[in-house]
Amino acid sequence: MLKFAQFLREKIKNYYMRNILKGLSFALVFFMAFGCISNEKIIYLQNLEENTPIEDDELITYKIPEYKLQYNDIIDVNIQTVDDMTQFGFNNKPPQTNSQMGNVSAQSGGDIYYMTGYSVDENGNIRLPIVGEVYVRDKTLDEARIDVEQKLREYVKSELYVKVKLGGVRYSALGEFRRPGKYVVLQDRMTIFEAIANAGDLTTVAKRDEVLLIRQYPEGTRLHRINLLDRQIVASPYYFIQPNDQLYIEPMKVRETGTGENTAQTLALVFAGISSVALILNLLK
Numbered sequence: 623m624l625k626f627a628q629f630l631r632e633k634i635k636n637y638y639m640r641n642i643l644k645g646l647s648f649a650l651v652f653f654m655a656f657g658c659i660s661n662e663k664i665i666y667l668q669n670l671e672e673n674t675p676i677e678d679d680e681l682i683t684y685k686i687p688e689y690k691l692q693y694n695d696i697i698d699v700n701i702q703t704v705d706d707m708t709q710f711g712f713n714n715k716p717p718q719t720n721s722q723m724g725n726v727s728a729q730s731g732g733d734i735y736y737m738t739g740y741s742v743d744e745n746g747n748i749r750l751p752i753v754g755e756v757y758v759r760d761k762t763l764d765e766a767r768i769d770v771e772q773k774l775r776e777y778v779k780s781e782l783y784v785k786v787k788l789g790g791v792r793y794s795a796l797g798e799f800r801r802p803g804k805y806v807v808l809q810d811r812m813t814i815f816e817a818i819a820n821a822g823d824l825t826t827v828a829k830r831d832e833v834l835l836i837r838q839y840p841e842g843t844r845l846h847r848i849n850l851l852d853r854q855i856v857a858s859p860y861y862f863i864q865p866n867d868q869l870y871i872e873p874m875k876v877r878e879t880g881t882g883e884n885t886a887q888t889l890a891l892v893f894a895g896i897s898s899v900a901l902i903l904n905l906l907k
Contacts, residue, residue, distance in 0.1 A: 659826060659876060666815070666830070667853045676853045684857055686811065688762045689788070689864055691746075692838055696739040696789035697758070699750065699770060704781050735789025752777055760840050763787065793863055795821035797871035798828035814848070814855070817863045828871045835860055836868035 662668070669675040676682065691697065740748040746759025753773045758766040767786040774782055790808040795801070800822030807820060814835075818824060833848040837860075848860050855861055 659874065663851070663874070664826060664830060666850050667856070668851050670849075670852050670854075673852060673854050676856070682856050684861065686862055687859070688764075690760050690762055690840060691742055691758045691766060692840060692866070693742055693744055693746065693759065695742045695865060696735050696792075697742070697748065697763070697766070698735050698739045698785075698787045698789050699748075700785040700787075701770075701774065702783040702785075703778065707783075739789040788865060790865075791863055792865050793817055794868040796868065798825045798873050799823075799869075799871060800825060812863050813861055814850070814863055814869070817867075817869065818850075824871055825873075827874045827876055829874055830871075832872060834870040834872070836870065837864060838866045 740750065742748055742759055745757075747755040747757050749755050750770065750773075753770070753776075756766075756770055756773055758769065761769070763786050767784050770786060771782060771784045774784065788810065790806045791810075791812050792804070792806050794804045795817070799818070802821065805817070805820055807816075812820075814833075824830060830850040831852075833850055835846040835848050837844055837846060846860055848855060848858075
């Protein structure tokens, strides 16, 4: 009777062991097939099959639309007279002031124009000393410069040089960025890949083929879907970032399943499960 009980116990243990090994084998195959992230999902600028290929060294032409000023933009207005140029040169600021602006830039993340620039209010105006309000919304930088210069002509009779520039490109990086946050880049224009690089690039599990671009227009807000895996992005109107753009990147399904981002991590998870099962069976002896 005792031998029969031992035989029955061995049979039951072997039965469960076979089922567990089958389950682990199935899990291993499943994770290897669906749990890893292939290179096709993370390599930028691919020639996708459904699109006309863009070969290396091929010239890609594009027309950059002129940006029109909107509410909450910050612009830098630089005004020079002949006396200013004689005293300070073309910079119109003494060297000490330029140094101080550089220190402000370092302390505030590069946004020096927040303290020295002019913000477009909800009515579309900027308020300048002496001149007062100047309407600039929905105007290009060159159109705004002409309007500011015309206003100044009422008060200044000597030769004038007026320069109007955006106070950098402001954008937000949300979701699967390595360094998500709000950024200000002090340059006139930047590409979407420059914006991503500035935020530390995307994580491995980021959905590069479904990037959500939230862009402000004079009439409101529009949402655009962008595929960074497609080389055609270089010829699209969304290749260049505009001020106040927001980029949101969703995670892949692999984040939900809890599998590894590559084969090594997936195998580590599977072998960890096998070790746990072997430990449990050893305790049940």
